[in-house]
Structure formats: structure tokens, C-alpha cells
Amino acid sequence: MLLKRTRTCGELRAAHAGERVILNGWVDTRRDLGGLIFIDLRDRYGITQVVFSPQDNARAHAAADALRGEYVIGVEGVVTNRSAANVNAKMATGEVEVRVHELQIYNAADTTPFEIVDDTKTNEDLRLKYRYLDLRRPSMQRNLILRSKATILVREYFDRHGFVEVETPVLMRSTPEGARDYLVPSRVNPGTFYALPQSPQTYKQILMVAGMDRYFQIVKCFRDEDLRADRQPEFTQIDVEMSFVDEIAVQEMTEGLISELLRETIGVEVALPLPRMTYQEGMTRYGSDKPDLRFDLAFTDFSDLVKDTEFRVFRQTVADGGAVVGFVVPGQGHLGRGMMDRLTEKAKNEAGANGLIYIKNMPGEVFSSVAKFVPEDVTAAMVRASGAAEGDLILILAGRKPDVYAQLGTLRLSVAQEFNLIDTTRNALLWVTDFPLLDFDPEEKRWVAMHHPFTSPKPEDLHLMDSDPGKVRARAYDLVMNGSEIGGGSIRIHDPAMQRKMFALLGIGEAEAQEKFGFLLDAFRFGAPPHGGLALGLDRIIMLLTGSRSLRDVIAFPKNQRAVSLMDNCPDVVDPRQLDELHIQLKPGL
RNA sequence: GGUCCGGUAGUUCAGUCGGUUAGAACGCUUGCCUGUCACGCAAGAGGUCGAGGGUUCGAGUCCCUUCCGGAUCGCCA
Numbered sequence: 112m113l114l115k116r117t118r119t120c121g122e123l124r125a126a127h128a129g130e131r132v133i134l135n136g137w138v139d140t141r142r143d144l145g146g147l148i149f150i151d152l153r154d155r156y157g158i159t160q161v162v163f164s165p166q167d168n169a170r171a172h173a174a175a176d177a178l179r180g181e182y183v184i185g186v187e188g189v190v191t192n193r194s195a196a197n198v199n200a201k202m203a204t205g206e207v208e209v210r211v212h213e214l215q216i217y218n219a220a221d222t223t224p225f226e227i228v229d230d231t232k233t234n235e236d237l238r239l240k241y242r243y244l245d246l247r248r249p250s251m252q253r254n255l256i257l258r259s260k261a262t263i264l265v266r267e268y269f270d271r272h273g274f275v276e277v278e279t280p281v282l283m284r285s286t287p288e289g290a291r292d293y294l295v296p297s298r299v300n301p302g303t304f305y306a307l308p309q310s311p312q313t314y315k316q317i318l319m320v321a322g323m324d325r326y327f328q329i330v331k332c333f334r335d336e337d338l339r340a341d342r343q344p345e346f347t348q349i350d351v352e353m354s355f356v357d358e359i360a361v362q363e364m365t366e367g368l369i370s371e372l373l374r375e376t377i378g379v380e381v382a383l384p385l386p387r388m389t390y391q392e393g394m395t396r397y398g399s400d401k402p403d404l405r406f407d408l409a410f411t412d413f414s415d416l417v418k419d420t421e422f423r424v425f426r427q428t429v430a431d432g433g434a435v436v437g438f439v440v441p442g443q444g445h446l447g448r449g450m451m452d453r454l455t456e457k458a459k460n461e462a463g464a465n466g467l468i469y470i471k472n473m474p475g476e477v478f479s480s481v482a483k484f485v486p487e488d489v490t491a492a493m494v495r496a497s498g499a500a501e502g503d504l505i506l507i508l509a510g511r512k513p514d515v516y517a518q519l520g521t522l523r524l525s526v527a528q529e530f531n532l533i534d535t536t537r538n539a540l541l542w543v544t545d546f547p548l549l550d551f552d553p554e555e556k557r558w559v560a561m562h563h564p565f566t567s568p569k570p571e572d573l574h575l576m577d578s579d580p581g582k583v584r585a586r587a588y589d590l591v592m593n594g595s596e597i598g599g600g601s602i603r604i605h606d607p608a609m610q611r612k613m614f615a616l617l618g619i620g621e622a623e624a625q626e627k628f629g630f631l632l633d634a635f636r637f638g639a640p641p642h643g644g645l646a647l648g649l650d651r652i653i654m655l656l657t658g659s660r661s662l663r664d665v666i667a668f669p670k671n672q673r674a675v676s677l678m679d680n681c682p683d684v685v686d687p688r689q690l691d692e693l694h695i696q697l698k699p700g701l
Numbered sequence: 702g703g704u705c706c707g708g709u710a711g712u713u714c715a716g717u718c719g720g721u722u723a724g725a726a727c728g729c730u731u732g733c734c735u736g737u738c739a740c741g742c743a744a745g746a747g748g749u750c751g752a753g754g755g756u757u758c759g760a761g762u763c764c765c766u767u768c769c770g771g772a773u774c775g776c777c778a
Contacts, residue, residue, distance in 0.1 A: 146735035160738065180728090199738055222729055225712055232713055236770055289778035309778075336777040460704090461773090550778095563778040617778095672771065 114185030114215045121157025125206040127190040132209060134159060135217075137247065138182045139227070148175045149208075152186065155252050160199070160208040161186050168212045175211070181220035181227065181244075187213040235663070239677040242668060254665050257376055258653045262329055264375055265349055265649075268368050274325040274351075279314035281307060281331070286627055287619065288564055290334035293344070296693040307333035310646055312563060313631055315352040316603055319642040320634045326352045329649065338672045340661045341595065341651055345670075351600070352644030358588055358602055361643050362542055365590060365598065368647075369540065376656050379538055389545040390584075394513060395436075398520020400546070403594025404539035406532040408438045408523045410516070411497045413507065422484035424468075428509040436519050437468075437507035439499045440526055444471040446504060451480070454526070458508065462521035468507040472499045524594070538655075540592045545569070548585040549616065557618045562587040564613055565631075566601040567643075580616055590647065597652050600645020607635040 116135040123132070136154035143149075148163040163175035167188070178184065188211040199205030224241055225233040229250045238245040245251060266276065285292045285306035292306035308314075310332050318326045328350045335344060349368075353361060366383050373379040386404075393402050396409045413436065418429035425435050446454075451469060458467040471478040472494050479490045497505050506526065508519045527533050548568050549558040558580055560566060568576065572583040590598035604610045610632060614624040624632065653665040663669040670676050690697065 140738075140740095142737045142740050144735055144737060144740075145733065147737075148735095149737050149740085151738070162736085164735070166735090194736085197736060197738090202738080205738085222711070226728065234708090234712090234770070237712085286778090290776080312778085334777060337775085339777085340772075342777070463774090560778050566778090673769095 112215065113217075114187050114213065116185070119156035120152050120154040120159040121203060123159055123190050123204050123207050123209070125192055128192045128207060130190045131187070132190055133185060133187045134161065134209060135185045136183070137227075138178050138180055138184060141178055141180065143176070148172065148178070150175065150178060150184075150186075152184070152209075153247075155249075155256075157203055159204045160202070161188065161211050162191075162208050163211050163214070167210045171211050171214045174214045174216070177216070177219075179220065179222075181223055181247075182216060183218040183220070185215040185217060186211045235661075236671060236677055239663070239669070239671060242678045246667065251664065254653065254657045254659060255667060257657055258649075258665055261372055261376055261653060261656070262649070264372060265327075265329060265368065268371055269325075269327040269351075272325070272364065272367075274327045275323055276328055277318055277323065277326055279308070279311040279328065279330065283308050283314075284627075286313075287623075288560060288617065290336050293333045293335050296695055298692050298694075301694040309334050310348060311350055312565065313628070315350060315644065316565060316631065316642065317634055319352055319354045319605075320637065320639045322354075322640075324354045324640075326350075326644075338670065338674060340663075341654065343650065343662050343666060343669055344674050346662070346666075347649040349598075349647040349649050350644070351646065352642060354640040354642045356602075356641070356643055358544070358586055358643065361600060361602075361645055362588060365600075365645060365647070369590070369592075369652075372652065372656070373538065381538065381540060385590075386541045388541055388543055390543055390547065391545065393543050394516045394520075398516040398518070398523055399594070400543055401589065401591040401594055401596045402520075402541075402543075403524065403527070403533070404541060405534050405537045405593055406527050408440065408527060408532070410436050410438050410519060410523075411493075412436050413493050413496060416492050416496060417485065417489060420485050420489055422481055424466075424481075424509050425485070428511075431511070433509065433511045434515050435507060435509045436515055437493075437497065437505050438519065438523060439497050440504040440506060440530065441500070441532075442502050443504040443530060444473050444502045446471070454506070454522075454529075457525055457529075458506075458518070458522050461525055462508075462518040463514075464508045464518045464522070465510065466508075467522075468509070470494060470499075470505040470507070472501060472503050472505065474501050538593065540590070543589045543591055544587075545584045546587040546589070547581065548572075548583040548587075549580050551581060558616055560613075560617060561585065562599065562601050564617055564619075565603045565610070567604045567609070568613075576612065576616070586643070588645070590645070592652075592655055595651055595655060596648070597655065598645050598647035600643065602641070602643035605635060605639040605641050607632050610635060 114133045116133050118132045118134060120134055120136050134152055136152040139151040139153035139158055141150055150161050151158050152161050163172040165172045186209060188209040190207050191210050193206060193208055223244050225231065225237060227244060227247050229248055231248060282295060282305035285304060290309050295305040297303045297305060311328065311330055315326050330348055330350050331345055332348050333345050366385055370381040370383055373381050390400055393400050412434055414429045414434045417425040417435050420426055428435060455467040458464040469480045470490060470493060477490055477494060479485060499505050506522060508515050510518060547561050548566060550561045552559045562585055567586045569584045569586055575582045586602035588600060589596050604613060611624060650662050650665055654662055657665060659665050668676060
């Protein structure tokens with residue numbers, strides 16, 4: 112018989128003393144004193160101590176002897192104030208306990224493969240296999256609950272601003288460009304395949320042509336690429352598109368959402384508008400298109416200062432069009448040879464640099480690792496240019512552009528971590544703008560879209576489209592938080608001629624463009640409004656809001672690094688009859 | 702596909718130079734215990750040292766192969 116609960120395990124306080132209550136939940140811990148049994152009863156709202164005493168009910172006390180961890184039970188009893196000495200200040204419900212008169216054991220539980228505790232050190236594959244146990248841990252429940260609050264807030268926000276949530280197909284056509292598609296065979300149309308959306312990009316643009324004006328969707332996207340701590344094959348986007356807007360309008364709308372999310376979920380206030388930084392500045396000052404601005408370590412370009420020195424690495428690098436760039440590490444000028452050798456190894460192994468040059472700006476002595484080749488006055492000028500204070504260390508790389516920036520950017524992150532320079536209490540949000548429209552793929556020897564093929568070029572760069580496509584900037588923008596890309600978008604092309612031109616630049620011929628994207632080009636012929644939008648990575652945002660180290664901690668049922676779901680063991684082989692129906696024959700050897 | 706780290710009790714780990722019966726903590730089982738809250742006390746069970754091969758008188762330890770997990774590079778419009 113069900114003891115139907117009247118209260119949860121998180122809500123009882125001294126004010127409830129005397130109330131007859133029924134609680135349901137899991138046995139968290141058991142403290143059996145023989146004549147007296149204490150059970151911490153847990154549900155997702157909290158933990159309440161319940162007491163089995165022969166004086167209250169001998170039968171219940173006897174039955175409680177059988178209780179073990181993770182048994183699911185119901186108890187009926189009376190809320191009682193604890194004596195002052197027995198109050199547990201560490202528990203929200205620590206002022207009271209429930210003295211039990213009746214116990215129902217709904218379900219016994221085997222000993223769990225790992226303990227249900229918050230600070231678990233258990234291997235992740237075991238946690239994933241027994242995900243239902245892992246999700247009983249309060250920290251995981253907090254993550255899922257925060258995620259739920261966040262998505263409700265997102266819907267409420269966009270509704271308030273006149274957006275319409277429209278569902279787009281999960282079965283769509285496979286398109287060239289971008290990530291590898293997940294394919295779904297069509298039984299009805301032998302030999303043809305759907306693809307799962309990498310994003311609903313074309314649909315939301317079509318919705319703009321349809322006049323929906325303001326669209327959003329919280330939507331699953333799929334990309335068949337290798338996994339990372341912050342990358343899952345299926346992930347959730349907050350997808351947004353607006354008509355008759357420029358980039359500022361999209362960014363302002365997004366900022367409003369993000370600041371509300373931070374305020375309502377973790378109580379953090381963000382100053383708006385968010386800072387903007389061009390891609391160019393991000394790369395040359397921080398070596399990244401998603402700079403982590405929770406710490407400084409901004410770059411100084413020494414190329415002009417050192418281009419005439421005898422030191423070949425400096426002179427030759429600059430002569431070849433490369434750069435000599437460095438950053439100041441505050442207060443680390445005292446580091447010894449061993450540590451500097453270690454940093455040099457990092458620069459080589461992690462960042463891929465050829466070597467590391469450094470200057471220690473110590474009181475009375477400015478030590479340069481290349482003092483033999485670089486005159487003192489040049490070194491002094493470098494110290495001045497860098498803004499280094501006494502006691503600071505300057506790390507310098509020389510190399511080809513743009514590689515040297517990326518290398519120094521990697522070193523910057525590594526050094527920040529090494530010397531604990533990241534202020535984790537801060538939340539550094541910014542927009543990175545003016546991305547290049549195109550990126551040259553040396554393997555395929557062709558231009559590829561840096562954002563996607565529907566991104567509009569900046570009008571002032573249009574004249575470069577034919578002569579120097581790599582120099583054309585896009586009306587694209589990324590939202591960056593703490594060194595993590597949490598969103599990106601652009602003002603789109605809405606002119607069929609421009610869209611054709613873009614396809615042509617990407618090496619997509621007229622025929623292929625018509626075949627793969629004909630519906631979009633057609634749509635643009637029938638009155639397409641100027642439009643733009645962006646997509647936010649919901650999982651990553653929740654990861655940052657909860658301080659999680661992995662995306663897997665904010666997704667209820669994630670895949671491991673091999674894209675396998677360990678709990679239900681998928682993907683898996685299927686019955687040959689299913690393959691027959693789908694007209695699929697496996698390659699020999701599989 | 703590359704690089705790095707890891708795999709020993711249910712869990713998290715230790716295991717020295719290759720040498721006796723592979724240990725600890727937590728968990729688990731049993732008993733005792735009426736104010737515990739990381740309860741305590743006592744006793745106990747629990748091991749394919751990821752797998753296979755090799756070197757050796759002898760391998761958890763050394764070598765080779767392989768499997769598995771994680772981080773990362775490539776990849777991710």
C-alpha cells in the first residue's frame with residue numbers, strides 16, 4: 112500500500128513540529144544504534160532524518176532493521192523538534208526529525224556499484240553505465256534542475272519579445288559543407304537518405320522568408336565528429352532568427368537573454384552592452400577567436416623593435432613577414448632555469464612553437480635569454496613596450512603569421528593555468544566580430560565558409576570578393592564566455608545573386624547549388640527580408656553556469672568519447688531484416 | 702588517425718630494486734549498542750592485478766601486442 116506523501120524531504124522546519132506527515136524517498140544513510148535507528152531519507156528536494164524508536168512504534172522499529180542504502184520507502188510519523196544538543200546545523204531540515212509510526216518498503220536495493228555521494232571520484236564510464244544512480248547525486252540533480260529553469264526562462268524571454276517557437280524537421284536533406292552528417296535511410300524511397308540537422312539553419316531562414324519575423328527554437332542538433340569534454344554528437348541549441356535587423360539588434364536581443372540567464376540562475380549581474388572585439392584584435396592580442404578575458408596577459412608586438420638586430424630568429428622572422436610577439440607574466444621574473452626549461456617544453460610541445468625566448472625584468476638586472484645576440488638597449492625597449500613592471504617575466508615567440516599568434520595564445524592559456532591567474536569568480540563575456548568570411552582549406556585546396564555559406568559579407572569588403580576573397584570580412588559574430596564559444600551567428604545573405612556568388616566561391620557549381628540549395632535560392636526570389644540571427648550552445652552555457660568540467664555533467668544521458676551510450680549500449684547491430692527493409696547491405700568484413 | 706595519462710577488492714587508491722600469503726580507506730555481511738547525523742565497537746567476506754604473449758628460478762612490477770576509459774591535436778559550415 113502506498114503511503115502517499117504529504118511533504119518532501121527538503122521542506123520540514125521547526126514550524127512544522129507536531130504535524131503528522133508522510134515522506135517518500137530513498138535511504139541515504141542508516142545509523143543503527145540497536146535500540147534506536149536513524150535514517151536519512153533523501154528525495155530531490157533534500158534530506159530529512161527519520162527516527163525509528165520502539166517507544167513510538169515497535170513494529171516499525173523492527174521492520175527498519177532491514178533497511179539498507181537506496182531502499183525506496185514511505186514513512187508516516189510526526190514532525191518533532193530536536194533537543195538543542197541534537198540540532199544539525201549542516202542540514203536545512205536539521206532542526207527537526209520525523210518520529211516514525213509506520214514504514215512501507217516499496218523496493219529493496221542491491222548494493223550499488225558506487226556510493227551515491229556528491230563528491231564522487233568514481234570513473235565516468237561506471238557513472239554512465241548506471242546513469243540512474245549517478246543522477247541521484249544532488250549535484251547532478253541541481254544541474255538538471257538549473258537546466259530546466261534556464262530553458263523555461265529562455266522560452267519566457269523570447270515569448271515576451273514577440274518570438275514564435277517553431278519546430279523544424281529532424282529528418283532533413285544532407286547538405287555539403289560543414290560537419291559530417293548523421294544519416295537516416297529511407298525505407299519508402301530505396302537508396303535515399305535523410306540527414307539529421309547540424310542546425311536548422313536553412314529552415315529558420317525560410318521561416319523569415321515566410322514572414323515569421325522573429326523565430327526561436329530550443330532544438331537538438333547532430334554532428335558526427337570526434338567528441339571532446341565540451342562536444343557531444345547530439346547537443347542543444349537555442350536557435351534564433353530575426354527579420355529587418357542588423358548585427359547590433361541580434362546582439363542586443365542575445366545580451367538581454369544572457370544577462371537574464373546569469374541573474375536568474377546564479378545571481379550574477381552582467382554590465383551591458385557587452386564589450387566587442389574584432390577577430391583581428393582577438394588573434395593579435397590574445398591569440399584566440401574566443402579569448403578568455405578573466406585574465407589579461409595581452410600580447411605586445413615587438414617586431415618593429417627587433418627587426419634590425421643581429422639575432423637571426425628575430426631579424427629573419429620579421430623579414431619574412433612573420434612577427435615577434437610576447438606577453439608579460441606578472442611577478443614571475445624570479446623563476447629559475449628548471450622552470451623556464453619546462454615552460455620552453457610547453458611552448459614546443461603544447462603550442463607547437465620552435466622555441467621560447469624570455470626576459471626577466473628583475474631589479475638591477477634585466478636578464479634576456481638571448482642577451483648574447485640582442486643588444487641591451489633593444490631588450491630595455493622591449494621591456495618598456497611590454498609594460499612589464501619590476502619582477503615580471505616576458506615570454507616571447509617568433510614565427511610566421513598567423514601561426515605565432517595561435518601558439519602564443521595556447522601558451523597564454525597554459526601559463527594562466529600554471530600560475531593560477533584565472534579569476535574564476537569573474538564571468539567574462541564579449542562579442543567577437545568581423546570574422547573572415549572564408550578560410551582556405553589547404554587539403555582540399557579551396558575556400559570554405561568560416562561560419563556557414565549563408566553568411567553575408569561586409570558591404571565595404573565586397574570589392575575584394577573576386578580579387579582577394581581571404582580578406583573579405585563577414586557580418587558574423589560569436590558570443591564568448593570565459594574562453595568558451597557559447598554562441599555564434601550572422602546577418603545572412605538574402606539576395607539570390609549574392610548567394611550564388613558565395614556558392615561559386617566555395618566551389619559549389621550552379622548545378623550543385625540548384626540541386627542542394629535550390630529551395631533556398633528559389634525562396635530568395637519571392638521576397639526575402641533582410642535577416643540574421645544566431646545559435647547559442649545551451650549545453651555549454653549550462654556547463655558554465657553550473658561550473659561543470661564536462662558537458663556530460665549537464666546532459667542527462669550523454670555519450671562517451673567513443674559516441675557510445677554506456678547505459679543502453681548504443682549504437683548496436685540491428686536485425687538483418689531491418690537492414691533488408693532499408694535496402695542496406697553491410698560491407699564485407701563488418 | 703596522432704600524442705599524452707590511466708586500468709590492482711564493489712569504489713577510490715597504495716604497492717619500493719622483479720622475491721614470503723597483493724594492502725589501506727570507504728562500501729558490504731554478521732554481532733553488540735536508545736540520540737546518531739562521516740555514529741561507535743568487534744568479527745568477517747571480498748582479487749582473472751584489463752586481456753594475450755614473452756623475458757626470468759620467480760612478474761601486479763620488465764618487454765611486446767591488444768582491449769577499454771579520459772584529456773588533447775586533427776576534425777567540429
